[in-house]
Amino acid sequence: MDPAPAPPPPFAVRLVTGGGSSPELALLLRSLSAARVVALDAEWKPRRRGSPAAAGTGGGSSPASAPAPAPPQFPTVTLLQVACRGGDGGEDERERCEVFVVDLLAVPLADLWAPLRELFERPGVLKLGFRFKQDLVYLSATFAAALGGDAGFDRVEPFLDVTNIYYYLKGHDRQKKLPKETKSLATICEELLSVSLSKELQCSDWSYRPLSEGQIQYAASDAYYLLDIFDLFLQKITTEGKCSSTMELNSDRHCSSTVIECSSSGYDICSGGYSMSIVTKYSEKILLAESDTKPRSSRRKEKPKLATNVKCKDKVDCSTEWQGPPPWDPSIGGDGYPKFLCDVMIEGLAKHLRCVGIDAAILSSKKPEPRELLNQTYKEGRILLTRDVKLLKYQYLASNQVYRVKSLLKHDQLAEVIDMFQLKISEDQLMSRCTKCNGSFIQKPLTLEEAVEASKGFQVIPSCLFNRNLEFWKCTDCNQLYWEGTQYHNAVQKFLSVCNISD
Structure with missing residues (x-):
C-alpha cells in the first residue's frame, strides 16, 4: 500500500539554465510575478570536516609553512527550487502549478536578484519552506559574494514553515512549545501525503554538472510537495472553519512575535472564499540579523591524526563477511x-x-x-x-x-x-x-x-x-x-x- 517509494512526480520540471532572453528564465519570472503561493528550497555542495574547502586552507603545504586559515565561509548555493501557484488554489490552479529547478551556476545571478528580492518581500505572496532560514542565509551569501555586499537578502514575508503546518494538522497544542526534535521533510510527507521521498541524493555533489535526472527530480520534489502539504492545511481550515484571530500558528519562542495580522487587501488564493488575510494569521517572517550573516567556526575539535606508521589496535578487517546459517533457518x-x-x-x-x-x-x-x-x-x-x-x-x-x-x-x-x-x-x-x-x-x-x-x-x-x-x-x-x-x-x-x- 502507499506510502511507497516515490514514482516519477506528478508534475513537469523546468530546468532553468540560461539568462537574458532564455525562454525558461522568462517563464520563471512570469510565474513568480503571477504567483500567490510559492514553495522554495535550495541545494548546495555538502562540506565535509577536514577537507581543504571546509578548513579554508590550500591543503597541500606542510604544517610549518601553511598560511593562516582563512575565515570560514558559507557554502555556495548551486540550485534553487521553486514551485509556483497562482489564482484561487482550486483544481485548475493545481494543474497549472509550475515547478522550476534553477541552476545558479548557469543563470546570471544579476538577472535573478531583483525578482527574488521582490518575491521575498511581496506581501501578497505566501512563501512556503522547510526550515528555510538556513537556505536564506546561504542564498544571501551566494548572491552577495557574486554581486557585492548589498546584493543579499535579509527577509522573507509572509512565510509559513511546513513544520508548523505538520504540528497544526496533528493537533499540537499551540499554547505549548514545539518539540525540539522536529520531523524531517521525508517523514512529514510520508505521514501527511503518504509519499515517500527518497533522500539518497541529499548529500550528492550539487556543484557537479551535468545534473542527473535523479538529482533534478529529487530537488523538484522537495519544493512541489510543500504545496500539497499546504493544500491539506487549507482543507482543514475550510472544513473546520477555524479562522478566529486567536488561532495563530507560531513556530518557536523566537518567532512568536512575528505573526502577521489580517490584511485588509484580501488577496484571494484560497478556495471557498477564503482570503489571504486569513492565511496570513498563521504565517510569520524570516528576518536575518547581522549575526546570521557571519559564518561561525566549528566548535568541534578535530581529532589528532595518527601517523601512517602507527598501527591501530581497533582496526577492523573490512573484508569480514557474514556467515550463515541465518537465525531463522x-x-x-x-x-x-x-x-x-x-x-x-x-x-x-x-x-x-x-x-x-x-x-x-x-x-x-x-x-x-x-x-x-x-x-x-x-x-x-x-x-x-x-x-x-x-x-x-x-x-x-x-x-x-x-x-x-x-x-x-x-x-x-x-x-x-x-x-x-x-x-x-x-x-x-x-x-x-x-x-x-x-x-x-x-x-x-x-x-x-x-x-x-x-x-x-x-x-x-x-x-x-x-x-x-x-x-x-x-x-x-x-x-x-x-x-x-x-x-x-x-x-x-x-x-x-x-x-x-x-x-
Whole structure:
C-alpha cells in the first residue's frame, strides 16, 4: 500500500539554465510575478570536516609553512527550487502549478536578484519552506559574494514553515512549545501525503554538472510537495472553519512575535472564499540579523591524526563477511521467517524490506549504543544490517549475526540482501507490511466510509480520493491508513523487477 517509494512526480520540471532572453528564465519570472503561493528550497555542495574547502586552507603545504586559515565561509548555493501557484488554489490552479529547478551556476545571478528580492518581500505572496532560514542565509551569501555586499537578502514575508503546518494538522497544542526534535521533510510527507521521498541524493555533489535526472527530480520534489502539504492545511481550515484571530500558528519562542495580522487587501488564493488575510494569521517572517550573516567556526575539535606508521589496535578487517546459517533457518530451530534490524545509516533499506513483506525493525533511538543494537539482534533472532564497518568487530556478541551492506542506493541494497540471504519473495508479500512501524495490515480492506471514520483526529485523507474507487488498508499496530493509489501500483511494478517476480 502507499506510502511507497516515490514514482516519477506528478508534475513537469523546468530546468532553468540560461539568462537574458532564455525562454525558461522568462517563464520563471512570469510565474513568480503571477504567483500567490510559492514553495522554495535550495541545494548546495555538502562540506565535509577536514577537507581543504571546509578548513579554508590550500591543503597541500606542510604544517610549518601553511598560511593562516582563512575565515570560514558559507557554502555556495548551486540550485534553487521553486514551485509556483497562482489564482484561487482550486483544481485548475493545481494543474497549472509550475515547478522550476534553477541552476545558479548557469543563470546570471544579476538577472535573478531583483525578482527574488521582490518575491521575498511581496506581501501578497505566501512563501512556503522547510526550515528555510538556513537556505536564506546561504542564498544571501551566494548572491552577495557574486554581486557585492548589498546584493543579499535579509527577509522573507509572509512565510509559513511546513513544520508548523505538520504540528497544526496533528493537533499540537499551540499554547505549548514545539518539540525540539522536529520531523524531517521525508517523514512529514510520508505521514501527511503518504509519499515517500527518497533522500539518497541529499548529500550528492550539487556543484557537479551535468545534473542527473535523479538529482533534478529529487530537488523538484522537495519544493512541489510543500504545496500539497499546504493544500491539506487549507482543507482543514475550510472544513473546520477555524479562522478566529486567536488561532495563530507560531513556530518557536523566537518567532512568536512575528505573526502577521489580517490584511485588509484580501488577496484571494484560497478556495471557498477564503482570503489571504486569513492565511496570513498563521504565517510569520524570516528576518536575518547581522549575526546570521557571519559564518561561525566549528566548535568541534578535530581529532589528532595518527601517523601512517602507527598501527591501530581497533582496526577492523573490512573484508569480514557474514556467515550463515541465518537465525531463522529451521535447521537450527528457526521459524523460517526472515527478520532484520537496520541501523540508522540504512533506515531507507528497512522501509524497502517492509515493502516486499520482510520484517525489518528500526531502533527508536537515533544514536543507539552498539550493545543496544546487538542485544535486540540476539533476543529477537534478527540479523543486523549496517553500513558501519566498526560494528563488525562486535559480531562475537551476537553469534555472528551482523552483515555489512555494501551498496549505496536503496534498490541496490535491497537486491543485495535478497541475494545474500536467498530470500524468496512472492507477489502476495508486496506491500503487505506497514512502512511506518513494520506492522501488518488487517485482513480485509476498509470502505471509504470506514477509512474516513478511522482517520478522524489521526490522519488526513486527501479530498481528491473521495471520488475514486480505492481500497483502504489499516495497520493493526499504529493505525496508519494506506490506499491502493497510483504510487502503490508503480511501486509494485518496481519491486516485481527488483525481486525477480514474474508479473
